[in-house]
Amino acid sequence: KAGVTQTPRYLIKTRGQQVTLSCSPISGHRSVSWYQQTPGQGLQFLFEYFSETQRNKGNFPGRFSGRQFSNSRSEMNVSTLELGDSALYLCASSLASSGSRELFFGEGSRLTVL
Amino acid sequence: GEDVEQSLFLSVREGDSSVINCTYTDSSSTYLYWYKQEPGAGLQLLTYIFSNMDMKQDQRLTVLLNKKDKHLSLRIADTQTGDSAIYFCAETINDYKLSFGAGTTVTVRA
Numbered sequence: 001k002a003g004v005t006q007t008p009r010y011l012i013k014t015r016g017q018q019v020t021l022s023c024s025p026i027s028g029h030r031s032v033s034w035y036q037q038t039p040g041q042g043l044q045f046l047f048e049y050f051s052e053t054q055r056n057k058g059n060f061p062g063r064f065s066g067r068q069f070s071n072s073r074s075e076m077n078v079s080t081l082e083l084g085d086s087a088l089y090l091c092a093s094s095l096a097s098s099g100s101r102e103l104f105f106g107e108g109s110r111l112t113v114l
Numbered sequence: 115g116e117d118v119e120q121s122l123f124l125s126v127r128e129g130d131s132s133v134i135n136c137t138y139t140d141s142s143s144t145y146l147y148w149y150k151q152e153p154g155a156g157l158q159l160l161t162y163i164f165s166n167m168d169m170k171q172d173q174r175l176t177v178l179l180n181k182k183d184k185h186l187s188l189r190i191a192d193t194q195t196g197d198s199a200i201y202f203c204a205e206t207i208n209d210y211k212l213s214f215g216a217g218t219t220v221t222v223r224a
Contacts, residue, residue, distance in 0.1 A: 004156075033211065043202070043214040056210045090156055103147070103212060105157040 002027065004093050004106035012112045018079040021109045025072050025093030032074040033103065034066060037088040046089075049074050078111075086113045120203050120215035126222055132190040134218045136203030139184065143205040146179065147212065148188045151200045160188070160201075190220075198222045 005024040013019050025032050034046040045058040049068035066076040072093075078085055088108040094101040119137045126132045138146060144165050149157040163170045163177045163186075170177045176189040190197055200219050204212040 006156075035212075042216050043204075043212075045211040045213075048210055056208075058211070092157075101145075102159060102162065104159060105149070107156040 004091055004104055006089075006091050006106035006109050008109055009107065010110050010112075012114060013081050014114050015081055015083060017081050018077060019081060019111060020075055020077045021089055021091075021111075023074045023076075023091030023093075023106060025074070025091075026104055029093035029095055029104075030072050031094045031096060031101075032068055032072065033092045033094075034074070034076050035090045035092065035105075036060075037090055037108070038086070043090070046076065081113045083113050086111060118203055118205055118213055118215035120201075120218045122216065122218060124218055124220045126193050126220065128193060128195060128222050128224050130193055132188075132193045132197065132220055132222075134188045134190075134201050134203070134220065136186040136188075136215055137184055138186060138203070138205040138213075140205055140207055140213075141181070141184065143207070144209065145206050146177075146186050147202075147204040148175075148177065148186075149202040149204060149214075151202065151217070153199075157202065193220075193222050195222050195224070 007022045031050045033048040036044045048056045052068045063079045068074045088110050090108045092103045092105045094103045145162050147162040148160045150160050161172050174191045178187045200217040202217045203215045207213045
């Protein structure tokens with residue numbers, strides 16, 4: 001079956017703009033998590049959605065938001081982009097919303113902010 | 115605190131075994147994971163181990179868990195050039211998120 005699909009794969013924005021990234025989880029998976037990967041901070045948890053509800057949130061400013069649709073697809077939005085938001089944004093899906101579980105990652109969306 | 119530690123680099127000869135070590139922090143972590151990341155790609159789940167296990171073997175991969183020392187290792191037998199990548203150790207925090215190490219870059223030389 002198809003894996004986790006993220007779009008777009010690459011994008012370039014300028015400071016102050018906003019961006020929306022999309023994630024389609026593995027069919028049947030209801031939990032979607034987002035992570036930010038940068039050379040300096042490594043992999044950092046952004047938030048998790050399950051059944052259209054944000055269940056958990058990481059330590060990121062309010063400019064970072066997300067949502068999940070009834071088909072489990074998820075989007076994340078970053079407003080008022082800053083240079084430091086340049087990163088690889090990874091989406092992961094799993095069957096369960098909590099507890100130990102297999103987390104499958106997409107290829108990521110690489111955002112460059114100029 | 116959340117601070118998974120890994121050595122940053124490992125160089126290994128093709129055909130030898132690779133051992134990547136990791137120290138995690140949360141004694142209540144229920145699962146511990148190993149992910150692989152190749153250049154320009156996302157994270158590939160290699161294997162994971164439940165915290166009540168000491169060892170898990172999956173083909174060329176062997177995971178050892180020392181819960182007392184909070185030490186996790188990944189052994190790759192018969193390392194191949196395709197094993198060159200960054201390997202991340204991760205622990206579950208509060209049952210909903212993964213805390214990752216900085217990653218170990220494994221270079222396989224002929």
